[in-house]
Every structure is written in C-alpha cells, then in structure tokens.
Amino acid sequence: MQPGPKNLITDVQGLKVGHAQDARLKSGTTVLTADAPLTSSVHVMGGAPGSRETDLLDPDKSAPGVDAFVLSGGSAFGLDAASGVMQGLRDMGRGFAVHTARVPIVPAAIIFDLINGGDKNWTTSPYPTLGEAALCGADATFDLGSFGAGTGANSAMLKGGTGSASLVLDNGITVGALMIANPIGAVTTPGERHFWAAPFEIDGEFGGLGPDPQSGLGRDMKSDKITAMMRQANTTIGIVATDAKLSKAQCKRMAIAAHDGIARACMPAHTPMDGDLIFSTTTGAKELAAPDLELAMIGHAASLCVARAIARAIYEATPAPNDMLPTWRAKNGV
Template sequence: MQAKNPLHDNITDIPGIRVGHDTNLEAATGCTVILCDQAATGGVDIRGSAPATHETDLLNPIHLVSEVNAVLLTGGSAFGLAATAGVMRYLEEHQQGFQTGIARVPIVPAAAIFDLALGSANVRPDPESGYRACLQATVGPIPQGNVGAGTGASVGKMFGLARAHKGGLGSASTRLPSGILVGALAVVNAFGSVVDPDTREPIAGPRSADLPEGLSFQQAHPFSNTTLAVVATNVALTKAEATKLAQMAHDGLAQVIHPAHTMFDGDTIFALAVAQHRPDPSQKAQLVSLLGATASSTLARAILRAVQRAETLHGLPAATTS
C-alpha cells in the first residue's frame, strides 16, 4: 500500500497552498500571505461588526470572478491593506490572475487586524511587506505565534489592553479517512478571551486577580479587535459551497473565543477550495456539511495554537508566562 504523505498539521498540507510571513517585531506588526499555486474557489463570511477588508465582495456567489490567487491577512488596520499591492505585483510577475483579455489581474481578498496600540502605530505593512511575504512562502511547516499578521495581536481586552494577553498566529489541519484534507490558519486578536473548549476556563484573557465580575465593555476600543482566518480544503467546491464552508467554520471561533463576533471585532473567515477531489454531485450536500464541521474543529485548534505559541512582546505577556 502506498504510504501517505507526511502532514505538517497546518494549512500548507492542502496541495497548492503556500504560506509566507513578513514580520516586524520592533514595530509589532506584519502580514501573512496564503498563496494558491493553482487558482482556488473562494468564499468568505464576515461575522464581526468592525471589519477592515479588501475585495471581499468578489467572493459573493452572485459575482463573476470565482477563483482566488491569494489571501492576505495583515496588521496595521486599514493602512495595512496596502500590502495587497505587493502580493499583486508578485502574482503578476508569475503570470497569475484573472484573464481580462488585456492583462491578468490577480485576485487577492484581504483583511486586517488593528495592532497599532502595540509597538509603533506609525509603521504598518506596505506593498514591500506583502511582496516579501510572498518570497517567504513555503509548502512546509510554517512559523507560528508572533509572526506575520499575528505579530502585534492581543487577546482578552474586555478591561483594556493593559490587562490583555499576547495573541498570535496559529495553524492546523485534519485528514479525513477518505484522504480529504481540511486546513485552517488563524490570526487571533480578539476582544474576548481564548478558552479551553472542554472546561471553558480562560487560556488567555484579562489578567489580574481583582477583575470585576462578568463582562465589561466600558474600556472596549471599537477598532482594536478581530480574529481572521482562512480555511482550505482539497475538494472542488462552488463559490456558494465555499461560502458555506466559511460560515460553518465560524463555529470553531465561537467554541474557543468568548465572547466572539462582538460589535468591537471584525471577525472574518475566508474559505479556499483546491479542486483535487471531485465528489459525486449526489453526495455534495453531505460532504459540504462534513467539511464545515471539520473546518470548525480544525480552526478551533489553530486558534488555541496561536495563543499557546505566542511569546511576550513589548511588555504584553504570553499566556504561558502570566
């Protein structure tokens, strides 16, 4: 029997997916690119009420373009979306993009976290940052924690940043018995706490023994939070099915972040489908449901890994050192 290819337990286990980071620890910011070496069908679902995004409308099932060349996750708030230009330049150089008949236009949906309160607010990812991230892209194990878009992330800000923990970037994957793969990558910069899914006890949340009881929104900053994620599979999906995959993956976010999807978060999940497996159409609904459930649990693991691998930065402590 042919041996299975070894898995790295991250999103690069999906064939054709590469991930690269550009990291600035001094400024506490960076960006992460998920490159699709073969164009992937894309979907998106935005649940948070304070998103900073680019080209997400293209992923609506009623719109023309169905294939995505890359997804960019970035720090720097809306300023950091400028890094998309560098990703587009890299893709154009590699002749990837939507063929208009005149030129190829790379399709790069993007979303940003607000990380301006940690490090430097004046240094944000720019086109060169996006280009450098593409040059670093790999199909192998990827760095996690204080890297890329997770560099300046923080979590548990219900009582202000001074009591928060360090957030970060994490990734995980799952192989189903059929050989179908589901991967997830998360940038965790949540307003809420990251909790153990079994005990519901906080892993990374507000620090201090004298916290007031219950939740507080009095010190919440309306632009300083967001969890971003990309889930991917090696199954051929339509845009509507990829959108459903992104929608169901939000369950994983809600499993391990409390509270999630608040008015102060820009929670956004992208879905990518690489057409390696082409399922029987009569079984598609069952398969999409299975993929969604698997994406949910895989994303939950990626979120936990993001805070578990984060390290103290600029005085903001990691969960393991609090």
C-alpha cells in the same frame, strides 16, 4: 478524523503560506497562495470588519478564482499589503486575464494592532513591502505564534498570534485553518490557564491541560486588553481550506460553518467591535461522492480546525519588548 502530517493548513496539498514581520513595528503580514487560482468565498460575522475584494467572492459574482489571500496587521493601512502581493504576482505572470492585461485577485482582511507598543510612526506605509516579502517567502511549512499578521495581536487577557490546524476526514479529504487571533474576547477561562477550545484539542497541541473543571463559566467578561488600550479595536480573521471540489456557493457554506470555531474558542465572539471574518478556499483536487453530507462534514471539520488554530495561536505566542499583555506560557510558567 485526525490531523494531517504537519497539522497546518498546508496539509491541503498545493497551498503555501508566507510571513513577513517587523519587530520594531510590532506588526506583519501573512499570505496564502497556490500555483493556480483557487475557488473561494467568505463570510463576515463581526460588526467592524476591514477587508478588500470580498464582494468578488460572493457566489453570484463572476471572478473565477483567487491568486492569493492576505491577512495583515495595521488596520486599514494593512490593506496596502495586498498591493505588494499583487505586484509580486504580476511579476510572476499571475492574474485574471482581461484582453492583454492580467489582474491578480487578492482578497485581504486586517486586524487592529496600531497601539500595541510598536513604533507606528512611519512616513511611508511598510505594508506593501511586507506583503510582497510574505508572498516571496510562501512555503508548505511556516511558523505559528508571533509571526506574520499575528506579530502584534492580543486577546482579552493574553498576547495573541498566528495559528493553524488541520484534519483529514475518513474519506481522505483534508481540511485546514489559518487564523489570526486578536479578539476582544478571551481565549482562556478566568485564570488564563485553560483554553475555551480545550474539548477539541488533539495530542496536546496547546498544552494538553484539558477543559476547565469549573462550571458556570462565561459570565466574567474581564478584558485587560480593553483596559490597556482604552478603546475597543479587535478582530479574529482567517482562512479555511480543503482539497474537496467545491463551488463558490459550497465554499460560502464552509465559511459560514467555520465561524462556529471562533465562537468555541473566544468568549465573547462576533461582537459589534470585532471584525470577525473567515475566507474559504479549495484546490478542487478531490470529487465528492455525496456532496450534501460531505459538505456538512467539511464545514464541521473546518470549525474544529478554526477553534484549535486560535488556541494554538495564543499557546505559541512569544514575548517581545513593550508587549501590552503576557504570553500564555509566561502567565503559566511554561
């Protein structure tokens, strides 16, 4: 397996990602969409998720496809970003047909970034506007780090962000991940230099420093984020995607496997205070020759992409006024 040409989730042909953010607000929204509805599912492993339309993605539910996914800052307020995306999709004539009406299907998940140093004293929620702007800007290329939903994200010790990564399997199937890293846990070992995800790094995509040579790691649960916020409000959310033709049930299995990537990149992961959630989706362009075996490899590749995307999110973060925590590059003099 090797990364795709862009090392982004949009190496899955047909997918597009858009960001919109407000520097003063220190928050934003990220949208993933395609030209046709996507077979999709979801798996939640955090104890404090914030989401919308996730029930529709269970394999026994009737919704046939998703028009767009929303990842947003703003805690529960950020779920309003999906309303702006729905409006934009409606204007495009997109949505699930119900007699003469069309209803866009837009699942959403949020991170908590309400006390990160940005100005949250709005009178009207900014998130519907951010959502529609992110949809309108969706493209095959997009920025990593402090953009979109990752604009105001933080990890335990370092500024968080938006990350992505991809892999092309030996059979030609592409898998990718788009992650917003805002965990209660740390993405680096003590000292904030080496990434927990370092064993899975490819071609120096997050610094090329390799694994921490120390042993006995994982026992220090220090978190400057909790100290700064004096509360526990966190989440790692994202989307994994492939071009393999999968059912909703197979997408569910891919989402479950993908959560291994959060556990590989964040220490600790899936806590009662995190809202860890991963959507899974497929364009369905490529048939599987050996479904069970190939699905296992797709799930494994998705977990690797998730771990790498989380590390890339922190590696690519850039500083802004009133940040609570330093960026990885500032901390390491890069």
